[in-house]
Amino acid sequence: MAPNENSATELTALVVDDDRQLRMIHQRMLNKVGVKNQAVENGKEAVQIHCSGQGFDLILMDKEMPLMNGIEATKELRSMGICSTIVGVSSHTKEKQIQEFMEAGLDDYLVKPLNLAKLRSILDKIM
Amino acid sequence: MERSQPRRQVAAMKQSLFDQGLLDEQFIQLEELSDDANPNFVEEIVTLYYRDSSRLISSIEQALKERHPLDFNKLDTLMHQFKGSSSSIGAKKVKAECTLFREYCRTGNAEGCMKSFQQLKKEYASLRKKLEAYFQLARQTGPMDSACRPK
Numbered sequence: 001m002a003p004n005e006n007s008a009t010e011l012t013a014l015v016v017d018d019d020r021q022l023r024m025i026h027q028r029m030l031n032k033v034g035v036k037n038q039a040v041e042n043g044k045e046a047v048q049i050h051c052s053g054q055g056f057d058l059i060l061m062d063k064e065m066p067l068m069n070g071i072e073a074t075k076e077l078r079s080m081g082i083c084s085t086i087v088g089v090s091s092h093t094k095e096k097q098i099q100e101f102m103e104a105g106l107d108d109y110l111v112k113p114l115n116l117a118k119l120r121s122i123l124d125k126i127m
Numbered sequence: 128m129e130r131s132q133p134r135r136q137v138a139a140m141k142q143s144l145f146d147q148g149l150l151d152e153q154f155i156q157l158e159e160l161s162d163d164a165n166p167n168f169v170e171e172i173v174t175l176y177y178r179d180s181s182r183l184i185s186s187i188e189q190a191l192k193e194r195h196p197l198d199f200n201k202l203d204t205l206m207h208q209f210k211g212s213s214s215s216i217g218a219k220k221v222k223a224e225c226t227l228f229r230e231y232c233r234t235g236n237a238e239g240c241m242k243s244f245q246q247l248k249k250e251y252a253s254l255r256k257k258l259e260a261y262f263q264l265a266r267q268t269g270p271m272d273s274a275c276r277p278k
Contacts, residue, residue, distance in 0.1 A: 019211065019212060020175060020179060021172055021175045021176050021215060021216075022211070024171075024172060025172060025215055029160060032160055064204075064208070091210065091214065113156070115156045
């Protein structure tokens with residue numbers, strides 16, 4: 001059963017998105033379901049935060065970002081041995097684009113915009 | 128307990144926004160993220176949307192001025208980003224115009240892009256006014272018990 005805000009979980013999450021508005025929304029959603037979380041603005045920062053020793057159960061990874069996009073960041077994290085659940089989050093719906101992202105090392109892919117139901121379905125798989 | 132008149136007005140105003148096709152389910156999703164600790168979450172997100180997306184609008188405007196020929200790839204990339212932001216607040220008509228604009232980019236239709244962009248700006252501005260009025264009324268009324276789904 002997915003957690004809710006009344007019962008904080010041990011799960012942690014990282015939101016990776018260059019859009020400030022989407023970072024706020026996704027972080028608020030994670031707060032709502034009791035998941036502690038942080039946010040970074042691009043793939044490079046996502047890699048750096050892991051290099052600093054932090055780890056997360058779940059990474060919500062946007063695809064199109066400056067400096068390092070979601071595909072590059074996912075490949076880098078996997079090559080570093082990061083085994084977190086990485087879920088691609090993007091508005092792309094074309095099969096080829098999704099496939100390319102999945103092949104980078106995603107565990108799942110969700111089409112934007114996220115909602116609580118989609119998030120809970122991902123958390124159900126992790127818990 | 129019967130709802131007060133002001134709360135009925137807020138609900139009616141919101142219903143109207145949905146009936147006009149201006150908003151979709153995503154707006155309700157945002158409302159469900161509001162609570163006692165974050166009562167104005169939706170308004171904060173919408174304010175942020177209009178603040179940040181204005182830069183994208185300017186970039187698209189600039190790119191449309193740089194004709195001979197238009198850089199459709201650049202326009203499509205900018206509009207993809209704008210569409211993503213718009214859909215995250217449930218801006219249904221704005222999102223539809225984004226889709227139409229991107230189709231014109233795909234087919235290399237410069238005139239179509241120009242016309243579509245003009246319509247998009249109208250929808251964008253119109254939604255802003257209506258949401259400002261809605262939030263103003265909602266603030267005067269006070270927090271609703273929960274996100275109310277339109278009929």
